[in-house]
Amino acid sequence: MKDGFRQAMAWLHTWSGLLVCWILFLVFSAGTASYFRDEISLWMKPELHAVHVRGVATASAASMAVQALQERAPDAKRWFVTLPTERTPAVRIAYSDPDKSKRGLKSALIDPASGVELKDPRETRGGEFIYRLHFDLHYMPPLWARWIVGFCAMFMLVSIVSGVITHKRIFKDFFTFRGNKGQRSWLDAHNVTAVLALPYHLMITYTGLVTLMFLYMPAATQVAYRGDREAMNAEVFPSAGAPAKPAGVAAPLAAIRPIIEEAERHWGGRAAGGFSVANPNDANARISVTRAAGRELSNKQPAMQFDGASGALLAQAGDAPSGAAATHGVMYGLHIARFAGPLMRGFFFLSGLAGCAMVATGALLWAVKSRQRQAKALKAGGKVGFGTRLVEALNLGAIAGLPIAYGAYFWANRLVPVGIAERPETEIAWFFIAWGAAMVLAQIRPDRLMWRLQLGAGALLLMGIPVLNVFTTSSHLGVTLLQSRGPAAVAGFDLTVFALGLLLACAAHRLGRRAKDAVAAPRPSAAARDYAPAPMPETT
Structure with a gap:
């Protein structure tokens, strides 16, 4: 049993x-x-890389954001502000369009030190x-x-x-x-x-x-x-209260700095992550402040609501959740x-890569076993079964094709013109174009040569990103790493994708070396050669 x-x-x-x-x-x-x-x-x-190195108090950044919103959209129904953190350098402001016939939000990025709008950061x-x-x-x-x-x-x-x-x-x-x-x-x-x-x-x-x-x-x-x-x-x-309906009576908005400072004192010195303003410049204005994510396991962030005209505290939520x-x-x-x-996220990242390897090796193992079960039929002149060939092609397109897609996405970010319409969707389209091409080629010829080609293409794309930065930005590794200027996150990204590309290059090289070792082996039958040389799993 x-x-x-x-x-x-x-x-x-x-x-x-x-x-x-x-x-x-x-x-x-x-x-x-x-x-x-x-x-x-x-x-x-890359237009934000110079902003990242500046440190500004959240209350000061909030004041800059309100000033920018007063200039751009004093009559909007809602304002939204995301304050800078150690991982996000700029202040993001967003506001509803005062024109009721238009939906959606308009947004902009603000330098937290000067309040100046960051002109022409590429859309992505x-x-x-x-x-x-x-x-x-x-x-x-x-x-x-x-x-x-x-x-x-x-x-x-x-x-x-x-x-x-x-x-x-x-x-x-x-x-x-x-x-x-x-x-x-x-x-x-x-x-x-x-x-x-x-x-x-x-x-x-x-x-x-x-x-x-x-x-x-x-x-x-x-x-x-x-x-x-x-x-x-x-x-x-739970939320810190619903916004009130506009009173239709103009009233100046309370200063945001004391509100942010009061919220941060209430949270024991923890920084505010952002705030929203409903009915700005109205007697029934409401300001809702949310705490920034911290080191707690919970993703629930406490919030406080203030009267927008007087600055008085109205409600709070999340301090003692159910x-x-x-x-x-x-x-x-x-x-x-x-x-x-950073260290813990790095550990999670490595564990996630182990999960990718677990899924990939499991899929490849099934294909290896399936081919071994068909070994006698192949020697006798038979063909690989439809199911086995389909799995081998899907393995190739997914495992070797996805790095190509990610590489194409990052290359598109640097090479697609900054000012074109629908730029974010163009970058995303290149992700799926590259992956789709890899999947189609894998279905046409799921063999060892295609494994080498796709692994090599992924390696070139990923390892070429730091080189591409030399010609397209002023924050390449020569600046961020050697000269210690610019955000460390940019250098970390370049080094990580280069290391992943190097792993793909090593896999492609090892696969090619195994192919040379197999040259002296007896030639398979004509029918078996329809799928020869053997796919990657049998040669590694």
Whole structure:
């Protein structure tokens, strides 16, 4: 019974992982990069690199923001301000268009030291695109995308649990890797990368599901609150009060500096992260201040609401959240790791890369086993089965093609003209154009040569980014690293993508060396050569 149960778990582990592994690889890779989404966004806006090195108190930056908004949109219904942090250099202001016929918000970036608008920073989605890609998938309705990602995450959770049950020697597998042993090497690589960060894999998968639990499991909230979603939101996502309707009576807005300073004193010296103003310059103006993310695990940030005309405190929320709100905040906070400092985020990043390797080696291992089961048929002149060839092509397009897509996205940021219309969408389009081309080529010829070409292309794109910066920006490694000028995050990004490109280059080189070693082997039959030389998994 024990062997039968473990065998059933092995079957469940294999198929629950394989069926969704290519989407999971995208989700893992994009989610891993998202730990540094602010740094990626900063890198993708070189016009802000000089601003990043200046330090300004949040109260002073808030005053600059209000002054800028008074000049641009004194009649707007709402103002929104995001204050600078150690990871985001500029003040972002946004406001509703006073013209009621127009929807949406207008925004601008403000130098926190001088209050001057930063002219012509290139438009880009930056790291925000990568962050949203890992759960919205782009180019499809967000609701559908989140259901797809949630479905895949549930399969991932099943695969992790069944994999733990399947392993008889889970501790020993952590220390075991046998290179150049074909299927055994891929199994060892899969085991090591899975066990190495097993707590992280469990945490990130489970908390990812919890962040959208109200979408996946709405029945409990519908029963508990009798369908009153507003009541549920008020308890789980408390706010510091709703904005009042405009009185239609003009009144000067209270000074923002004392308001920000009072809020920061209330929070024990913790900085404000941003604020919004409803009905500015009206007798019923309301100012809502939100605390900046800190080192707490919870992602819930306390807020305070002030009367916009007098500056008096009206309400506050989040200082003592309910058990449900605190639990949800911790789960969400663990998933996005906003609490973490640079070293901890680096550890999460490496664990995420281990997750990518775990998913990739699992997919490659299935293809290796499938080819070995067909070895006799291939020697007799048969062809590789449709399913095996499809999996090999999807493996190639996803595993080797995604680095090409990321590289194309970053290259487009530097090469697409700054002033063109729809510039952010153009950058994103190059991501999918490059990935789509890689997927199509993989379907046409899923062989060793294509693996080498795509790995090499990804390596060139990623390793070439620091070189590209020399010709397109004034904050390249020669400045940020050698001369110690400019934000360290920019240097860190350049070094990281270069290291990842170097890993791809090493894989392509090793694959080529293995191909040379196989030259002396007997030539396969004509039918088998339809898919020869063998795909990457059998040669590493």
